[in-house]
Amino acid sequence: MTRLNLAFLHSRIRVEEKLLIEALQTRQVTVKPIDIRDIVFDPQLAGNWKQFDLILDRCIAHGQALAVTAVLECMGCTCVNRLAVTRLCGNKLETSLALIAHGVPTLPIRLAVSPESALLAIEELGYPVVLKPVTGSWGRLLAKINDRDAAEAVLEHKSVLGSVQHHTFYVQPFVRKRNFDIRVFVIGGETICAVKRTSDHWITNTARGATTSNYPLSDALTELCNKASAAVGGGVLAIDVFETEGGELLVNEINSTMEFRNSIAVTGVNIPDRFIDYLFVAADHAHSVASSTEAIS
Amino acid sequence: MSTANCIECDASVVLGDDVVIGEIVSCVECGIDLEVTSVDPLAVELAPEVEEDWGE
Numbered sequence: 001m002t003r004l005n006l007a008f009l010h011s012r013i014r015v016e017e018k019l020l021i022e023a024l025q026t027r028q029v030t031v032k033p034i035d036i037r038d039i040v041f042d043p044q045l046a047g048n049w050k051q052f053d054l055i056l057d058r059c060i061a062h063g064q065a066l067a068v069t070a071v072l073e074c075m076g077c078t079c080v081n082r083l084a085v086t087r088l089c090g091n092k093l094e095t096s097l098a099l100i101a102h103g104v105p106t107l108p109i110r111l112a113v114s115p116e117s118a119l120l121a122i123e124e125l126g127y128p129v130v131l132k133p134v135t136g137s138w139g140r141l142l143a144k145i146n147d148r149d150a151a152e153a154v155l156e157h158k159s160v161l162g163s164v165q166h167h168t169f170y171v172q173p174f175v176r177k178r179n180f181d182i183r184v185f186v187i188g189g190e191t192i193c194a195v196k197r198t199s200d201h202w203i204t205n206t207a208r209g210a211t212t213s214n215y216p217l218s219d220a221l222t223e224l225c226n227k228a229s230a231a232v233g234g235g236v237l238a239i240d241v242f243e244t245e246g247g248e249l250l251v252n253e254i255n256s257t258m259e260f261r262n263s264i265a266v267t268g269v270n271i272p273d274r275f276i277d278y279l280f281v282a283a284d285h286a287h288s289v290a291s292s293t294e295a296i297s
Numbered sequence: 298m299s300t301a302n303c304i305e306c307d308a309s310v311v312l313g314d315d316v317v318i319g320e321i322v323s324c325v326e327c328g329i330d331l332e333v334t335s336v337d338p339l340a341v342e343l344a345p346e347v348e349e350d351w352g353e
Contacts (some may be wrong), residue, residue, distance in 0.1 A: 012332065012345070013319035021317070035319055062350040090350075137352020163349075207352075238353060256351035 001284050004029045007052040009036050009068060015261040019077050020058065023272035024044045029279075044074035053283040055079045058257060062090040065257065077119045077145055078286035080279060081235035081256045088232045090255035093134045093170055095232065097249055102231035105224065106251045109243070110171045115155040118169035128174040131158075133166060137255070138207035141166075144174055175242045181202060181252065182215050183239040185260065185271060186229040188278040191222040193240075193267040212262045224249050232256075235282075236275055299339035305329045310341060 006024065008031050010017050024031045032052070036059055049055070055077050061064040069083040081089075088094045093191040099106040112120035122129050122145060131143040131154060145151045181204045182193040194217055199210035206212060215221075225239045228251045238258035244249045260271045301310050308326030312333070316322070320333045321344050330344035 010319055015318055018317060018320070058350050061348060096346055135350050140349070257353050259353050
């Protein structure tokens with residue numbers, strides 16, 4: 001494809017969206033930024049949406065991204081990431097299940113739907129554990145639980161004060177990972193670079209103040225992340241990996257609307273450019289599939 | 298450079314030419330987050346609070 005006609009869906013604009021839009025303007029791309037908050041979507045009226053070769057979803061709210069990409073895929077549009085990928089990655093439980101189903105090394109989890117069974121799960125895993133909401137990002141509402149008193153308190157608070165999504169209890173053992181985790185960028189099934197996110201806090205999100213430095217890719221890390229990407233359906237992904245004290249690599253979470261502002265300079269990899277390279281590949285693939293379908297029919 | 302006034306404290310908010318609609322900026326006087334709703338002329342509103350499903 002020589003020139004890409006791209007719809008750029010967004011709501012709040014982060015640094016990443018600005019970096020992508022700037023990079024898109026230097027490429028053979030006609031880009032139309034669309035604030036989804038201004039749009040009414042009619043699934044039975046594809047209309048102007050079909051003019052785009054590709055729809056790039058950069059919505060900051062997961063629920064909105066799911067709804068909008070569902071409607072657009074129903075119209076026959078090609079979205080990056082695909083709805084199925086966004087749905088899997090936006091839900092920690094479904095991500096864990098996909099990784100387990102595909103034999104990708106990941107943290108053990110327990111799932112419980114009552115505070116009583118959640119307490120049993122926590123005691124079975126052994127303290128400390130981490131209790132997470134199944135949706136959410138930036139390290140919000142994670143609870144590291146060190147003993148039974150804390151477990152009982154947190155479970156009661158979530159049951160009484162939390163919205164219904166907090167009545168599903170997703171529990172992981174706390175992984176002693178020294179003071180860093182690894183954020184790995186995988187685009188189109190290819191692992192392109194990684195950063196080490198270091199923090200004195202047990203939560204190592206950069207949104208919570210962790211600092212980044214380059215983390216050289218090893219064969220083992222590349223293989224792990226390529227497999228993890230395939231397990232959730234590929235696309236443009238940021239994969240969070242823990243390195244245990246024993247040196248084992250475990251996939252923790254996968255992000256489908258990745259943030260990368262702190263990872264370009266330290267890795268020396270132009271992540272926005274690689275991202276855009278993939279958009280051309282995805283659009284070409286979509287055109288090939290469409291052409292084949294037309295030929296068959 | 299363009300200028301608007303903070304919704305909260307009325308201080309001048311000066312932004313560069315690369316500002317885009319939907320971008321979040323902080324008022325240097327009161328620190329509140331503002332969302333750019335127009336670039337020509339520059340206009341800002343209070344930014345929405347972070348919600349539970351926001352992020353990556």
